[in-house]
Amino acid sequence: MSRGGAAASGGSPEPWSIIERSGSVRSLHGIVPGSVRCREIWVMRPVGGAVVLGSSQRPGTVDATAARRRGLQVLRRRSGGGVVLVSPADLLWVDVVVPRSDPLWHPDTGRSFGWLGELWRSALGCSGIAAEVHQGRYEPGTWGSLVCFAGRGPGEVFVAGRKVIGLSQRRTGAGARFQCGVLLRWDPAVLAELLVMPAEQRETLERDLTGCAAGVDLPEHRILEALRGALQAAGSNP
Numbered sequence: 001m002s003r004g005g006a007a008a009s010g011g012s013p014e015p016w017s018i019i020e021r022s023g024s025v026r027s028l029h030g031i032v033p034g035s036v037r038c039r040e041i042w043v044m045r046p047v048g049g050a051v052v053l054g055s056s057q058r059p060g061t062v063d064a065t066a067a068r069r070r071g072l073q074v075l076r077r078r079s080g081g082g083v084v085l086v087s088p089a090d091l092l093w094v095d096v097v098v099p100r101s102d103p104l105w106h107p108d109t110g111r112s113f114g115w116l117g118e119l120w121r122s123a124l125g126c127s128g129i130a131a132e133v134h135q136g137r138y139e140p141g142t143w144g145s146l147v148c149f150a151g152r153g154p155g156e157v158f159v160a161g162r163k164v165i166g167l168s169q170r171r172t173g174a175g176a177r178f179q180c181g182v183l184l185r186w187d188p189a190v191l192a193e194l195l196v197m198p199a200e201q202r203e204t205l206e207r208d209l210t211g212c213a214a215g216v217d218l219p220e221h222r223i224l225e226a227l228r229g230a231l232q233a234a235g236s237n238p
Contacts, residue, residue: 009198016231024110025050025086029077033097039104041231042095043224049087050075051194054148057083061146063196077179082148084181085191092182092220096205096226099175099177110137113155115169116178120157120165123230127218132158142208148193149183149213162214182223185215 017038022045022207031042050073051062061083074086086093096116098104106112117133124131126184133136135154138144144151149163157165166181188209192202216223 003153015039018043018228020045023047025052026071026075028093029075033172033174033181034124035232036097036172037100038099039102040097041227042084044093046086046093048073049085049090051085052077053085054079054081056080056085057146057191059154060196062194066230070079070190070194079154079179080172081166082144082146082150082167083150083191083195085194086167086181088186090187092184092223094180094182094224096180097175098178100173103177105176109169109171111177112166112169112176113153115166116180116220117155117165119159119230120180120182120227122224122234123223124157124159124216126229126233127222127226129159129216129218131164134158142214143205146195147205147209147212148181149186150209159214159216161211163212164214164216183213183215186213186219188212212238 020043021031025046025048028046043053049071053059053061053068053076055078059074064074067074085091086116102161104115119181121131121133121185134156135152136154137156139152141151148166152163153167157166164183168179170177170179188206191209192206195202195205197205
């Protein structure tokens with residue numbers, strides 16, 4: 001996906017710079033936007049995979065031995081939420097960066113996700129997938145505090161009641177970095193295997209997670225093309 005832009009509806013256009021970044025999951029998570037002057041889309045290309053804990057989760061949440069068997073690092077992100085399995089086969093990782101001065105910036109962190117969820121809903125719709133955006137407050141449900149894709153957060157995107165796109169956010173004085181995880185496939189058995197818990201609880205978790213999320217039935221390049229088209233259709237203010 002090369003650099004591109006969206007024409008604004010009236011006035012001067014505010015283009016999106018689309019940038020591909022590659023590296024380890026740790027290095028990609030660790031990127032701190034400098035002086036954010038324009039809108040940017042970062043298509044993240046992780047080399048290898050990782051199990052990523054939310055900022056408040058304990059290291060012992062993940063079975064380090066099970067993670068090593070699968071060649072996964074165990075990392076922690078700065079944003080909250082539950083565990084996320086990050087790997088090129090399972091997740092398309094796209095970050096969206098907006099300056100604090102941008103019209104898309106909103107001081108309310110919960111409401112700030114709304115436009116982004118609608119952008120992703122529009123992108124999926126252009127590909128023939130009917131999606132819904134969660135408009136309410138965060139709803140952890142039974143397992144959301146443990147597994148990210150088991151909860152329902154503001155702006156997150158669902159298809160037939162199952163989460164397909166998870167969102168989180170990191171803010172600095174310069175702007176906001178929205179982190180978007182688009183599920184390419186969803187394997188609750190693998191995720192349950194990586195978590196530390198009694199065997200009977202793991203069976204319940206695996207069963208429950210089956211209905212919480214789903215992979216998007218599109219190849220990665222089609223998802224990115226659809227996102228680009230949605231940006232162009234939306235103009236400067238999705």
